[in-house]
Amino acid sequence: MLGRLNHVAIAVPDIAVASAMYRETLGATVTTPQMLPEHGVTVVFIELGNTKVELLEPLGEASPIAAFLAKNPAGGLHHVCYEVDDIIAARDRLKTSGARILGDGEPKIGAHGKPVLFLHPKDFQGTLVELEQT
């Protein structure tokens, strides 16, 4: 069921500082920031050849990463996103095995314009898992 690793997401308090660190100190290719108000984040991508890292900065008052940054003010690894061919089939398999889907259990259109679901970290060893249909 699991396909490629689509991305690893890192929540950061200041995306300009973080982008400069990755670009200048680590010599990485970092895209220009995109504001995604409907997702409550500003995002850049670090292009790594085989996959990418997303840096996420909170945007607006109801940002989904605000609570994480309140607990981890310096930032930190936030979630991993795996690709699946069929997100409804994936969801149904997960539900059958007792794994919990966050929210109402219906896929939403994610930051990349594709259907996504998030799985409960308590079911996956403390790791927030996103599934994205590709």
Next chain:
Amino acid sequence: MLGRLNHVAIAVPDIAVASAMYRETLGATVTTPQMLPEHGVTVVFIELGNTKVELLEPLGEASPIAAFLAKNPAGGLHHVCYEVDDIIAARDRLKTSGARILGDGEPKIGAHGKPVLFLHPKDFQGTLVELEQT
């Protein structure tokens, strides 16, 4: 300087339970556990096509992931590992720019038999970064 994402590492309290979750619930390919007493971990790899996830369980009394699991008993995202062509050149560039290398600053042979360094999470937005020479 940064090459591919070599792996994402997740610390887990029970690698058998975690492996079963990834294999059975998420339908992933999971290798059989390897004990690496010299690294203080038992490890399995989740093969994802473009990269891999490492699940790490503490092994022995001086495991480098023991403190992380004491703080995060359910487990959680532990580090990301990026590939570099020349780890000495990478280290020297990082030191020049003020980033801190963990330990004595000399590369060690990592769990994959290749030279690795770990960078201070405080310099990278709360994220523990491993560099591996490939």
